[in-house]
Amino acid sequence: MDYLGEIIAVGIDSVIFGICLKQFFHCKNAVAAVKDAEFHEVGPQLGNLVNESVDNKVGYVAIRGIVKPLGKPLTSINNKRITGVVQKLKIKEHVVARTTAGFWSDQERTVHKVFNTVPFALEHGPYSVEILEPLSADILDMDVVSNTFEPTVPSFADHLWGFFTGVRQRGLQSTEELLREGALITGIGELSRTKSKTLTLQPPLNGTPFYLTSMSVSSLLKKLDDRKKTYRLLCFMFGAIGLLIGGILFRRYWKDRTEQRLAEELRQSLAASRKEGRQRVRDTDLREDQMCVVCRSNPREIILLPCGHVCLCEDCAENITNDCPVCRAPISQKAAAYIS
Numbered sequence: 001m002d003y004l005g006e007i008i009a010v011g012i013d014s015v016i017f018g019i020c021l022k023q024f025f026h027c028k029n030a031v032a033a034v035k036d037a038e039f040h041e042v043g044p045q046l047g048n049l050v051n052e053s054v055d056n057k058v059g060y061v062a063i064r065g066i067v068k069p070l071g072k073p074l075t076s077i078n079n080k081r082i083t084g085v086v087q088k089l090k091i092k093e094h095v096v097a098r099t100t101a102g103f104w105s106d107q108e109r110t111v112h113k114v115f116n117t118v119p120f121a122l123e124h125g126p127y128s129v130e131i132l133e134p135l136s137a138d139i140l141d142m143d144v145v146s147n148t149f150e151p152t153v154p155s156f157a158d159h160l161w162g163f164f165t166g167v168r169q170r171g172l173q174s175t176e177e178l179l180r181e182g183a184l185i186t187g188i189g190e191l192s193r194t195k196s197k198t199l200t201l202q203p204p205l206n207g208t209p210f211y212l213t214s215m216s217v218s219s220l221l222k223k224l225d226d227r228k229k230t231y232r233l234l235c236f237m238f239g240a241i242g243l244l245i246g247g248i249l250f251r252r253y254w255k256d257r258t259e260q261r262l263a264e265e266l267r268q269s270l271a272a273s274r275k276e277g278r279q280r281v282r283d284t285d286l287r288e289d290q291m292c293v294v295c296r297s298n299p300r301e302i303i304l305l306p307c308g309h310v311c312l313c314e315d316c317a318e319n320i321t322n323d324c325p326v327c328r329a330p331i332s333q334k335a336a337a338y339i340s
């Protein structure tokens with residue numbers, strides 16, 4: 001394959017372009033949906049809103065309230081005084097690894113990640129809305145309670161091992177994040193009422209993003225809008241790269257084709273001029289036994305082997321490759337015959 005490199009490049013570029021385009025539309029739809037969402041503090045009006053809606057559901061709404069566990073809260077591992085409702089524990093391993101190019105580069109990989117949750121609600125005075133499936137949120141803002149890095153102290157054996165395996169331990173980073181009890185949070189999602197008359201906020205069924213954020217709606221909008229702009233820029237960039245590689249590919253293909261066509265034309269015109277040259281030197285006043293048996297106009301110029309018949313002109317001999325037209329013997333070779 002002459003164009004394999006370019007085709008692979010176009011393929012990879014299209015995949016990246018596709019991902020960016022998908023993200024761009026995701027952000028664009030999210031911005032439009034959040035802009036349209038009504039904003040309410042948690043309060044008595046939410047109940048009325050649900051009552052007025054079809055089948056007790058409000059498609060997309062932003063509500064703000066204070067995080068309150070419905071039961072016993074989670075306690076931070078690193079600071080017993082801090083309590084919360086969603087906990088994320090993550091352990092990352094930092095290593096220095098030798099790349100295929102032979103350089104050493106810093107790399108990190110998550111070795112352990114765990115979420116703990118307890119049921120909770122957003123509350124304001126006597127009113128509250130229970131939050132369902134908090135881990136499905138597109139944005140879930142949590143506070144970093146602790147972030148520690150324990151460096152590995154390597155022994156001589158570790159150094160030797162690292163040299164041969166190409167991976168050297170640098171240390172372990174542990175982080176703990178918590179959605180804290182008492183935090184002021186804006187939740188954006190679908191509001192509905194359960195059979196037990198509790199108001200709930202959950203991820204919308206139609207795939208519109210669900211947010212649990214400490215930002216205000218306007219900051220969230222700005223963040224989403226920035227993200228949308230970034231993806232738009234990436235789309236333009238990878239689109240342009242794709243067009244460029246495509247253009248180079250097309251130009252190469254076109255050039256190769258033109259060259260092939262020119263070569264074919266040259267070959268044909270050479271053959272035609274050779275034929276014309278032969279015609280010019282030919283004797284036109286021939287006896288019957290001197291004429292080619294096929295066209296009966298040119299002189300006999302070719303000897304067929306092994307039968308030895310001299311019965312064809314050069315023009316006709318070009319088209320006859322199998323059998324001698326006189327004796328039907330198979331032709332193994334042709335040569336010019338000179339009769340003087």
Ligand SMILES: [Zn+2]
Binds near residue numbers: 297298
């Ligand atoms: Zn002939």
Ligand SMILES: [Zn+2]
Binds near residue numbers: 326328329
């Ligand atoms: Zn023959």
